[in-house]
Amino acid sequence: MGRAIVENDFIILDQQAPLVEGEFCGGCPQRFVGERRVEPDGNGTSGIMIVGDSPWKDEVRLGKPFAGAAGAFLDKHIFRRLGVKRQDFTLTNSLWCRPPYLNWTDRGGPEVAEALMHCTPYLDQLISRIRPKVIIAMGNVAMRRLVGVDGVMKRQAYVHDSRYGIPVIPTLHPSFIMQDNHKYTPAMYFAFRRAQEIVEKGGFDRLPVTYSLDQTLPDVEKYMIEQGYSVDLPLAVDIETPESDKIPEDSDELEEKAGQTIVRCGLSWRPGTAVTFPWTEPYISWLQGLLARQRVVVFHNKSFDLPRLERYGVMVSGRVYDTMWMWHFLQSDLLKSLEFVAPFYTDLAPWKHLNNGQPDLYNAIDNDATIRLFYKLKEWLEKQKRWERFEAHCVEADRILTRMGKLGVMVDVQARDTMQQSLRQDIARLDGEIQGLVPNSILPRKVLKTDRTIKGLPPEERAKWESYTARCDCSLQPDGTYSTPSPKCRRCKGSGLTTLWRTSMRFNWNSTEQVKELARAKGLKIPLKRGEDREALEAKTLKQFGKRHQVFLNILHARQSQKLITTYDWPLNAEMRATTVYGFHPSTWRKSSRSVNLQNIPKRNDLAELFRRTLIAAPGHKLVEADSAAIEAVLVGYAAGSARLIRLAKAGVHDWFMSHVRASRDGGRGIDPNLPYPELVKACAEAKWYDKHLPAHEQIREACKRCIHGTDYGLTPYGMADEYPDEFPTKKIAAEMQEMYLGLLPEIREWMRTTRERAEWQTYLDNHYQYRHYFFSVFKWDSQYNRWVLGNDGKRCIAFVPQSDGSAIQTEDLLTLDTIEGVGDWLRLIIHDSFVLEVPDSEIEYACQTLYNVQSRPRPELGGLTIGSEVKVGSNLADQEVWHP
DNA sequence: GCTATAGGCGCC
C-alpha cells in the first residue's frame, strides 16, 4: 500500500498500486516514499518522444506508460486520426515518483527543474540514448521536468528550446482533456502535427524578425519604409494599458475593467515586422494621421483597443478586422486570448512573460502575432469557403452592432428613481418582517478578541455587545484541542479562560448560507441541486418553503426587488441612455451583450412591467419591437426534416400538443396535424382559448409548453419534475407527457439520434449558414456499466443547429435592415429573436411594415423556409400594442 | 483591501 505524502490531489500516491517503499529514485537528494518504475515503450521510429506524468494505476499494473484510459484516448483521437501507430513513438513517464517536497502549486523555475532532474536521471539517459527529433511534454509536470517552466495552458503548442538541443512541444495531458475538457482535443492533435512537421523538415527554424523598439519618429518612419509598409496593407494595432497584464487568461473577459489609460502602442504590417513606441507625443499625433488613412486595420479583441484609442482621439476610418472573431469562427469553443491562439498559426516562442521585463519587445511581438494571425486565419477561412460569410456575419454585422450598442436605449430617469424608491421601501418593510421572523439562535455573530473597541463605544452601542467567557487561545493546539494554559499568557494569566465580546448581526437574506441555516432551523429539508451533490436553495424552493413559512416568501420578494435595483441600475450616458457592447462570444455564434447586458431585461417577473416602463423612446419616437415567432421550434422542425413539425410550430405546437394531452385524459381526439393550415391555426387558437378559461388548476398549457421546450433540448422527466414541480408533480407524470410528445412526433427523437451520430463521427456540426461547432464528447464509455452513455456534448450538439441558425437569421435581418433607408439608424437592441427600434412617430407604419417584411421573408439557406413575425409598438417597453400587417 | 470563485438569477 502506498500512502499519502502530502495532502493534496497532486501528491497522493494511488492506493492500489504496488509500490516499493523507502527506495530512492536515482539521484534524488530528498527522502521520498516510493517509486513505480515503468519502462519506456515504443520503438521511436517516428522520431517523436512522448513524455507523461508519473505512472498511474493502470500504467503500473500493465508496466506500460499511457496504458489504460489515457492510452485509449491517444489511440482514438490522435494516433488513429494521424494514421500512425503507438509503437512508432517513444512513450515514457517524466517521473517515477512524486517527490515529497514538490507541491502541485509550486511554480516552475530552474531550481524545480533541477530538483526534478535529480529525481529522474533515467529520463536524461533515455533522451541521450534515443535522441528523438522532437519531444512532446504531456501536461504540466512533464513540461516542468523538460523545460523548467510552469503553466502548460499558457505554453501548450509552442515550440520550446530545451537543454537537450531538442525542441519540446508541451500539450495538455490526456487525463485533463478527458475530465470534461474535451474541447482541447484539437490542441493536442495540433501538437502532434507540429511535431511530425518538425521531423519531416529535419528541424525547426523561426522566421527572423526585425522590430523597431522605441526609436525616434524619423527612425520609425525609415524602418517602416525599409520594411515595406504601405497604407494599403492591413495594419495590426495593439495598445498596452497599465493593467493589461491583470486581464485573465481568456482575455476577452473583464475587458471593461482594465484601465482606460494607454501606456504603449505598436503596429505591424507583415510577419516579422513591428514598431512599438511609448504613448507620448509626437507618436500619438502621428498615429492619429496614420490610422485615419489606413484602409484596413487589424486588432485582436477590438473591443478592448478601439474605445481606448478613440478616447485619445485616435479614430480608425478603415475596415476593421478582429482576429479574435476570425479565430472564434474557426474554433468557437476554444480560448480566445492571443497567447492561446498564436502557436497554432505562428512559429513564435512564448512571449507573454516579457510583459514586465521587456514591455517594448512584448508589445512588438503582440503586433507581429496579430498580423500573422490575420493572414493565416483568412487563408483558413477561404480554404473552408467561409470567408464571405465571415465578412458579412461578423465584420459587417459588427459595424452595425457597434453603432447600435453605442446608441443603446433611453431610460426614464425619473420613473426609475420612483421605482427604486418604492422598491427600497418594499425591501425595508420585508427586511423588518424577516428580521422579526428569524430566531436569534441562527443570527451570525461577530466576536471581538479584546474589549478595547467596546470601551470606546457610546453606551447605546455598547449595549448591543455581550461578554462571555471562553477558553484562551494560548493553549489551543493545531488539532483543535486545548493543552495546559501558559502562565505567561498576558490575556488569561494562566487561568486558561478569557472574556470575549460578541454581538448578533442582522440576518442577511442575500446570503445563501444564512438562508440555508434558517431553513434547517425550521426543520426543512433542502433539496439537492439537480445533477450535483450539494444543497441548493433556489427561488423555486423558497417558493415551496414559503407555503408553510412566510419568511421564505419575504426573502424571495426582497431578493427580487433588490435584483431589480442593483443589476438593472445601469450607468447612463449624457443622453440618459444605457449603452452596451455587443460581441460574438457564445460558441453558437449567438450575439452577446456586455457592460451593460441589455439582453436580460426582465420580462415575466411581477416587477418586470414596472421596470420595462422605465425604458422609453425619445420624445417624438416610439419603440417598435419585432419578434421572430417561435423561431427555434420552427428551426427544430426544419433540422428534423419534418414539414409537419414546421407547420405545427408555426400554427402553435403547444396548443396542438395540449389538445392531444387533453384528449388522452378526457377522451375525444386531438387536433389533426394534417388540417389545412388556416384551420389548423384556428383549431390551435381555440384550444388555447379553451385552456385559458378553465379554472387555474385545470390549465395544462404551461406544462405542455415546458415539456416541448425542455424535450427539444434533452431535458429528462426527472429534470422536468425537478424544475417545474407545479406543472409536473411527479416524475411519472412528466415521463408520460414526454412520451406522448415524442410518440406524436417521432421525428424529433430520430433527429436527435442522427444529429448525435453525425457530431460524433465528424467531430463537428455545421448549421445552415456555415457556422461550425466542434464536439469531442458526444458519447462516452461507461466502464462501470459497460455501455455508451451521453458525454458532455451529448445535449450541446442538439442545441447547436437551431440556436445558431436562429442567430444567423437575426444577423441576416440585421444586415438587410441596415441597408434600408432610415431603418438602420433606428436599430437599438437585439435580443436573440427580436429587434427593438426607436422610430420617429411619422415613420412608425413604414418601420413596422419593413420589419415584418424582412422577418417573414423566405430563407434560401433553409430551402425557402419562412418564419413568422410579430411586431409591437409603444412609447415604452411595457405598454406595447400589436401592429397588424 | 483586493481578487477569484460559488451560488444564484435575469434573458432567449
Added chain:
DNA sequence: AAACGGCGCCTATAGC
C-alpha cells in the same frame, strides 16, 4: 448513471 442549451452580472465568501 445522470438528470437543459446559450449567455452576463450581482452578492457573499474565502484566501491572499
